[in-house]
Amino acid sequence: MVGGGQLLLSLLTGLADAAGLFFVASGLTVIFGVTRVVNFAHGSLTMLGAYCGWSLISRLPPTPLGFALGTLATMVLLAVIGAGLEIGLLRRVYRAPELFQLLATFGVVLMTQDIVQWLWGVEDLALRRPPWLRAFVRLGGARFPRFDLIVIALFPLVFLLLWLVFTRTRWGRLVRAATEDREMVAALGVDQRLLFTSVFALGAALAGLGGVLMLPDASANLGMDLTTVTDAFVVVVVGGLGSLPGAAAASLLIGLLQAFGIMLVPRATLALVFVVMAVVLVLRPNGLLGRPPGRGGVLGEVRALVRPAPHVLRWLGLAALILAALAPLLLGPYALAVGTEMLIAMLFAASLHFMMGPGGMVSFGHAAWFGIGAYASAFAVHLLAAPMPVGLLLAPLAAGLIAALFGAFVVRLSGVYLAMLTLAFAQITWAIAFQWVDLTGGDNGILGVWPARLVAGPRGFYWLALTLAVAGTLGLRAVLAAPFGYTLRGGRDSRVRAEAIGLPVTAIQLTAFALSAAAAGLAGGLYAYAKGSVFPTYISLGHSVDALLMVLLGGVATMSGPILGALAYTGLYDVLLSATSLWRLALGAAIIVLVLAAPEGIAGGALKLWQRRRPA
Amino acid sequence: MNKISLSRRALLAAGTAALAAPRLARADTNAPIRIGEINSYSAIPAFTLPYRNGWQLALEHVNAAGGVGGRKLEVISRDDAGKPQDAVRLAGELIESDKVDLLAGGFLSNVGLALSDFSAQKQVIYIAGEPLTDALVWQNGQKFCYRLRPSTYVQAAILVEEAVKLPAKRWVSVAPNYEYGQSAVKWFSELLKARRPDVEFVAAQWPALGHIDAGAVAEALASAKPEAIYNVTFGPDLTNFVRQGNTRGLFEGRSVVSLLTGEPEYLDPLGDETPSGWIVTGYPWASLDTPAHAAFRAAYQKKFNDYPRMGSVVGYSLIHAIAAGIGRAGGMTPDQLASGFAGAAFETPFGPALFRPLDHQSTLGTFLGKTALKDGKGVMVDWRYVDGASVMPPDEAVRKLRPGAG
Numbered sequence A: 001m002v003g004g005g006q007l008l009l010s011l012l013t014g015l016a017d018a019a020g021l022f023f024v025a026s027g028l029t030v031i032f033g034v035t036r037v038v039n040f041a042h043g044s045l046t047m048l049g050a051y052c053g054w055s056l057i058s059r060l061p062p063t064p065l066g067f068a069l070g071t072l073a074t075m076v077l078l079a080v081i082g083a084g085l086e087i088g089l090l091r092r093v094y095r096a097p098e099l100f101q102l103l104a105t106f107g108v109v110l111m112t113q114d115i116v117q118w119l120w121g122v123e124d125l126a127l128r129r130p131p132w133l134r135a136f137v138r139l140g141g142a143r144f145p146r147f148d149l150i151v152i153a154l155f156p157l158v159f160l161l162l163w164l165v166f167t168r169t170r171w172g173r174l175v176r177a178a179t180e181d182r183e184m185v186a187a188l189g190v191d192q193r194l195l196f197t198s199v200f201a202l203g204a205a206l207a208g209l210g211g212v213l214m215l216p217d218a219s220a221n222l223g224m225d226l227t228t229v230t231d232a233f234v235v236v237v238v239g240g241l242g243s244l245p246g247a248a249a250a251s252l253l254i255g256l257l258q259a260f261g262i263m264l265v266p267r268a269t270l271a272l273v274f275v276v277m278a279v280v281l282v283l284r285p286n287g288l289l290g291r292p293p294g295r296g297g298v299l300g301e302v303r304a305l306v307r308p309a310p311h312v313l314r315w316l317g318l319a320a321l322i323l324a325a326l327a328p329l330l331l332g333p334y335a336l337a338v339g340t341e342m343l344i345a346m347l348f349a350a351s352l353h354f355m356m357g358p359g360g361m362v363s364f365g366h367a368a369w370f371g372i373g374a375y376a377s378a379f380a381v382h383l384l385a386a387p388m389p390v391g392l393l394l395a396p397l398a399a400g401l402i403a404a405l406f407g408a409f410v411v412r413l414s415g416v417y418l419a420m421l422t423l424a425f426a427q428i429t430w431a432i433a434f435q436w437v438d439l440t441g442g443d444n445g446i447l448g449v450w451p452a453r454l455v456a457g458p459r460g461f462y463w464l465a466l467t468l469a470v471a472g473t474l475g476l477r478a479v480l481a482a483p484f485g486y487t488l489r490g491g492r493d494s495r496v497r498a499e500a501i502g503l504p505v506t507a508i509q510l511t512a513f514a515l516s517a518a519a520a521g522l523a524g525g526l527y528a529y530a531k532g533s534v535f536p537t538y539i540s541l542g543h544s545v546d547a548l549l550m551v552l553l554g555g556v557a558t559m560s561g562p563i564l565g566a567l568a569y570t571g572l573y574d575v576l577l578s579a580t581s582l583w584r585l586a587l588g589a590a591i592i593v594l595v596l597a598a599p600e601g602i603a604g605g606a607l608k609l610w611q612r613r614r615p616a
Numbered sequence B: 001m002n003k004i005s006l007s008r009r010a011l012l013a014a015g016t017a018a019l020a021a022p023r024l025a026r027a028d029t030n031a032p033i034r035i036g037e038i039n040s041y042s043a044i045p046a047f048t049l050p051y052r053n054g055w056q057l058a059l060e061h062v063n064a065a066g067g068v069g070g071r072k073l074e075v076i077s078r079d080d081a082g083k084p085q086d087a088v089r090l091a092g093e094l095i096e097s098d099k100v101d102l103l104a105g106g107f108l109s110n111v112g113l114a115l116s117d118f119s120a121q122k123q124v125i126y127i128a129g130e131p132l133t134d135a136l137v138w139q140n141g142q143k144f145c146y147r148l149r150p151s152t153y154v155q156a157a158i159l160v161e162e163a164v165k166l167p168a169k170r171w172v173s174v175a176p177n178y179e180y181g182q183s184a185v186k187w188f189s190e191l192l193k194a195r196r197p198d199v200e201f202v203a204a205q206w207p208a209l210g211h212i213d214a215g216a217v218a219e220a221l222a223s224a225k226p227e228a229i230y231n232v233t234f235g236p237d238l239t240n241f242v243r244q245g246n247t248r249g250l251f252e253g254r255s256v257v258s259l260l261t262g263e264p265e266y267l268d269p270l271g272d273e274t275p276s277g278w279i280v281t282g283y284p285w286a287s288l289d290t291p292a293h294a295a296f297r298a299a300y301q302k303k304f305n306d307y308p309r310m311g312s313v314v315g316y317s318l319i320h321a322i323a324a325g326i327g328r329a330g331g332m333t334p335d336q337l338a339s340g341f342a343g344a345a346f347e348t349p350f351g352p353a354l355f356r357p358l359d360h361q362s363t364l365g366t367f368l369g370k371t372a373l374k375d376g377k378g379v380m381v382d383w384r385y386v387d388g389a390s391v392m393p394p395d396e397a398v399r400k401l402r403p404g405a406g
Helices: A004-035 A041-057 A064-088 A102-122 A145-168 A170-180 A182-187 A190-216 A224-239 A246-264 A267-285 A311-330 A332-354 A367-382 A389-410 A417-433 A457-482 A483-493 A495-500 A507-532 A541-554 A563-577 A583-597 A601-613 B002-027 B045-062 B082-095 B109-122 B151-164 B179-193 B215-223 B234-247 B264-273 B291-304 B310-329 B334-341 B395-401
Strands: A136-139 A142-145 B031-037 B073-079 B103-105 B126-128 B146-147 B170-175 B200-205 B226-233 B255-262 B281-282 B345-348 B351-354 B366-372 B377-386
Touching: A004 A041, A004 A136, A004 A142, A004 A145, A004 A170, A004 A190, A004 A224, A004 A246, A004 B215, A004 B281, A041 A064, A041 A102, A041 A190, A041 A224, A064 A136, A064 A190, A102 A224, A102 A541, A136 A145, A142 A145, A142 B215, A142 B234, A145 A170, A145 A190, A170 A182, A170 A190, A182 A190, A190 A224, A224 A246, A224 A267, A224 A417, A246 A267, A246 B215, A246 B351, A267 A389, A267 A417, A267 B395, A311 A332, A311 A457, A332 A457, A332 A507, A332 A563, A367 A389, A367 A507, A389 A417, A389 A507, A417 A541, A457 A507, A457 B031, A483 A495, A483 A507, A483 B377, A495 A507, A507 A563, A507 B082, A541 A563, A541 A583, A541 A601, A563 A583, A563 A601, A563 B073, A563 B082, A601 B377, B031 B082, B031 B109, B031 B310, B045 B264, B045 B291, B045 B310, B073 B082, B073 B310, B082 B103, B082 B109, B103 B109, B103 B310, B109 B126, B109 B146, B126 B310, B151 B179, B151 B226, B151 B255, B151 B281, B151 B366, B170 B179, B170 B215, B179 B226, B179 B255, B200 B215, B200 B366, B215 B234, B234 B264, B255 B264, B255 B366, B264 B281, B264 B310, B264 B377, B281 B377, B291 B310, B310 B334, B310 B345
Parallel strands: B031 B073, B031 B103, B103 B126, B126 B146, B170 B200, B170 B226, B226 B255, B255 B281
Antiparallel strands: A136 A142, B281 B366, B345 B351, B366 B377
């Protein structure tokens, strides 16, 4: 079937793909290794690289030299942008709780989308290819693009160059030292600020290189930021966070698997990458060539104790609850629909906070459980013709059960690896919902999931959502206040000590994971009935990011954080979406301002103000 | 299932009477008729911004001519950010806070379906502009929803008109792996095989939307040794596929039949790499010189200093279709409007069209032609207009496809 010539062609195609992945991923891994910033904006930098490259190269002579000059100029430009980003924004939030920088970089993602559209317009920009870029070589009767051969050749070249810089220069040694142990490097008197800025500039330049090199085969377009950043994350995690050889190996693995996978299972290409990541993480919890997180890494920070809410807060909460319960008597149907969505968002955010804050398990794919709950309700309506209570019962059950099975793999990991495994699961679930049209209706979704008669009106459903969302949120809080919650936090803060006193930390984390998923599933089930329909967008990466934003915005370290975060984020989003066509710019800017003003989140900031007024 | 939705509808009728009341009260005044318009402005700007220009131009024209029945039209527009769940929420806001008389818009199929389902629940008219999915008027078709753009079925069926004439017997397909791509391949191969039993599809590639690995896809297609290729990819995926295909010689000596590729939104980014001789559906804006289109094009270029895209035509025609439907309705209740739109005839830059009472699909067609390279840009040549009504399945078949007929 597949001859030798065919094999060679697929191999070369895979290598060209791998090279493209490596350029972007190498920058991401270098940035993470040193600064520990999960840089969501890396795809935006790649997109900026493609657009800047297009503008520069289109104006230069269409020769190889012109292309090379344009590429170098783009890299310099991106390095400047990267340095500016680090100095202007990220430097100010390094001291914030872990992953808070992610929130800042997501603000950058949103703003960049509108800025790029404003600067370059909405149409895809394809670089006009001069003959040398269209040239091909003949391999056993078939043609292979010569430019792809150049890209393949650049792969080892760039790798070697980076390797030399990191192993043979003083700067490289400092970077590697900082990757191993940030505090020690600081203690030795190295100017970390300069180091971080330069690393970020290098990473951005590499992103720019990746963006420019996409131009001859594709185009600069407004969707490339999110498509490249997910791929780059997969490569970085499969290779091992912060490991350059790991990123190279993972690029090869994924590039080749994609090229050959298309021949064998053309329908599964979307899920394939994430299946690979899941398998690698299950077999090697720190990626192919990564090391277990060292001292000064993501773990091991001292966290404040979480105490029961002060009396004032309890009264405030009770007042808010009474007000919320009376809302249907005062508000119209649309305001109630918005209120219902906010309540569901609150439960969703609280469920993520449960595993992320006290559980110490960050999820990048929490929408999976929300979506599984929603689809479970939809299947209950359509396949079983079940009444709404059954649908609402199945939602948390399905999510919780699947989470309990899948969670066994998750809780073996920690930090960003754990987060990425949840992302892999969410993306696979999303691919099933999106592509398996016969079962799920694909992106057309499942319609006609309307609630029971008793609560069909906006008031009735609002009260139902209020009851279930508040019960769910308070239930999660009660669990955290119970001994189980203390053991969960014990396992998070010191796994070794917790195990030493006989706590089954893995089992505790697994239970927390399943509980959190069940709560998210309940939110999803409610949402399905609220909207009357279920779509793959419920499971999309964007929805997972929404949950993260709500929790981080509210504050991970406080119990009321996710509630405030959910209300603030959904409110802000709804208002801006209706108010301005530049809502992404406005929302991104608002997120960045909040990040800079309150690095502990809204609730954290409020707590700080409160404590300042009342010395302990 | 049917029974449930019927009883639910009856039940809701009482509830929505309260909602409908303000609309009734306003109907006899001279207040403008409000259209609540929802589209994916930030998510799909390449289509929706020309689309917005189109409806703004039409709005100007309709109102300058005195509006509809002495009342001006007013459009209140919202961005759904590409999410059906947001579209549904915004629809609620438009109905309640902005007191719109009907809903319109949509680009993505799922947004269209979500809005249609919402419109059935709230008993409010929804006129879909762009969403292509067949389900909108067939499987999920309902009384209050009408659709302007030719569906995936119609687009594929129009292409088959030319594909049957090709000598090719060995076909391969490449389509984005989601409902649109899958339906487009299903209809095309079914319709082609029905008329050409000697045709076989020997391979299929299903790249993920926005994620095509074009080199590998081109390689995989070439290895099946096809005589003809059926392409459904569009946007950045298409650019990527065409470039890899050109360099690797995939299209040489092979017929290519390609869905929507003749639309400026997708043809223009191909630039001087536009392959010649592809059989495509699309919109030859530069060479279409009928009086209706020439007037539209001149007015559009004058107002926006840019040439019209497919989206512009959709937006422009949408407003005219809505004006025609309201004009025929004789009242603003949802039921009056629904019967007003059934059979409503309207003018578009492509020529006259009407909403079929049978399945609420408009008869707006599209252009079938070939791609060519002219002054370093892709254009459509040898085109002809194919009316949507001419390629529809027989009425009996449509009734079967539309279970909730009405």
